[in-house]
Amino acid sequence: MEFNHSLQFARKLDRNDSLKSFRNQFHIPKVKGKTAIYFTGNSLGLQPKATKKYIDEELQDWANLGVEGHVHSRRPWVSYQKFSKTILANIVGARPAEVVAMNQLTVNLHLLLVSFYRPTKERYKIITEHGAFSSDQYAFESQIRFHNLNPDDTLIELKPREGEFTLRTEDILQAIRDHRDEIALVIFGGVQYYTGQLFDIKKITAAGHEAGAIVGFDLAHAVGNVPLNLHRDDVDFAVWCSYKYLNSGPGAIAGCYVHERFSQADLPRFAGWWGHNEKERFLMRKGFKPMKGVDGWQLSNHPILLSAAHLASLEIFKQAGMKNLVEKSVQLTGYLEFILNQIDPSHKYFNILTPSNPKERGCQLSIFMKKNGKKVFSDLTRAGVIADWREPNVIRVAPVPLYNTFEEVYLFGEIFRKALGVKL
Template sequence: MAFENSHQFAKSLDRQDSLKSFRSKFHIPPVKGKPSLYFTGNSLGLQPKSTKRFVTEELDDWAQLGVEGHVHSRRPWMYHHKLTKKYLAAVVGAKPGEVVAMNQLTVNLHLMLVSFFKPTPQRYKILTESGAFSSDQYAFESQLKFHGLDPNDALIELSPRAGEFALRTEDILSAIETHGQELALVIFGGVQYYTGQFFDIAGITKAAKKVGATVGFDLAHAVGNVPLSLHKHDVDFAVWCSYKYLNAGPGAIAGAFVHERHAKSFDGPRFAGWWGHVEKERFQMRKGFKPMEGIDGWQLSNIPILQSAALLVSLEIFNEAGMKAVRVKSILLTSYLEFLLKDIDPDGKYFTIITPSAIEARGAQLSLLMLRDGKKIFNALTKAGAIVDWREPNVIRLAPAPLYNSFDDVYQLGLLFKKALK
């Protein structure tokens, strides 16, 4: 599509937008009495307007039913974790029995590493990207130390080539082949939080499996953002949070995926809790853990109902919109933003876009490496009513979320950016 830097053109895109009605389903935070330009859905998604009703219904059931709400509430608490399964499966490309909402992201990551990182004297290394989100780095380091391994030896972190900002897929695949005989685990983020790069999940998984390594992904910045096919691509496990693109609220309940081939045959180590015990015997309170089939066997505790209700609201919106339509709009929104930014700073005096330009290698995020006056420009945008994200030492992240951002939002952000550069 040939873009234009004009308000009229942005409005024409909004008129053609098949998802334009979904914006009205969300609360847009005000700044100085006007709706803000909210571009931080990659950090915290906006609140759906129906969240309060869903959560209030659970509070009302608690007030009226007490403990009986576990079986007699309108959404019985005993089975609340099952309500989101089919929706989560559609978002991540899985079967309902392969996904569950539980815990927090890093808790789930540790649970998966306990089960799927099984080092031997020959295979003991973890391969990942350099500059992974700090929680992931800490998890990898602590798991290696738990096994008596030195992270300086056992952790392989891949960096982009000199002068580049994103990892080339060919370099990732080459590293997997080079270190293949030593690799116990290959694990990447689905989308790199700092650069916004969308990794080739299918290619990485295939290469890892070829050398005999287990493969997992942290989908914190990918879930609800980019198309995923975890089952089809044969990923062993994945984890994610739900407070970014999934709009389930600050500190929201997280989620996890385990491929169905591990459902019945899994005989490796795991940390167990009572909610992972076979459902029909759970309340017999007997010694001896018997895991449920599939990912449900990795559950530790009963689900926090208020958090689950908030997640259910957003997932119903995603189900109504459809991930295919979300992705189509996301590509157009982000491409239009890229066009406007390059039109504003054509010579690259103020910033460089470090997110890959290829649409298949990015999601709803552009990361701008600020070359001069970065913090001043960020502060000017904030003061003018644009809620964007600053990442040390010098990157501004912009994330147009398809469910609630409009093309007019993108155009107005462009105007504020142009003014801030002056």
């Protein structure tokens, strides 16, 4: 599509947007009494209006039924994790038995690393990206030490080439080949949180498997944002949170995926009663018998109120469809990139760290400020833009296709241009 830098053009795109009605299903924050331009869905998604209804229904069933709600509520609590499986499977490109909502992201990461990071004397190293999200870094370091290894000798963190901001796929694949005889695990973020780069999950997985390693991904910034095909791409395991693009609320229940080939594998794991064979779960006998599939990694019974909020948002994804959301996202983010390049074509004030190729990013653009970054960010905030600052000098903005508009992209560009002091 050929873009045009005008409010009229942006409004035309909104009129032709087949997903425009979904914005009305969300609460949009206000700043100084005016509707904010909320470009921070990559950090915390907005609240669906249906969330209160879903939670209230569970509160009503709890009030009316007490413990009987486990089997007699409108969505029986004892099997609550099953209600989200089909939608989650469609979002991440998996089979329902391969996905489950449970715990928090880092808890799930630790649980799966217990099973899938099994270092030996010869094969013990982990390949990941340099500057991974801090929680992942802490998880890797502590898991390595748990096996009495030294993170400095064990963790291989790949950096972009000199003068570049993102990793080249060929460099990742070459690093895997170079260390093929000593790596136990290859694990990357699906979308790098700082730069917004979408890694080539299929190629990385194939290279890792060819080298004899297990391959996993942290999909915190990818799930609900980019097209995923975890089963088809043969990924071994993945984890994600649901409070960003999945709009399930602060501290929301997270999720994980384990490929079906491990469905009945005799893997070491930390066990809990909700992962035990559900037909025998309430017999309270010794001897853990894991459920088939990823459900066998569950520990505790489902947190119903968190899960109700999760379902409220997932139903919206079911209605909209990931294919449609991705198509709009490509246009919406492409328009934002176009507007930014119109403002500063010579890159005097900023660079966009995020790859320009739509197949290598989601809806986040990371703007690397060359000067006055904090001041510009403060000006944006005062003008009603809710964006995200990342030290030392990056403004992250993410126009989300479920609730952001092309007009907002245009208006953001005008506010940003004035904050920079640029005249067109």
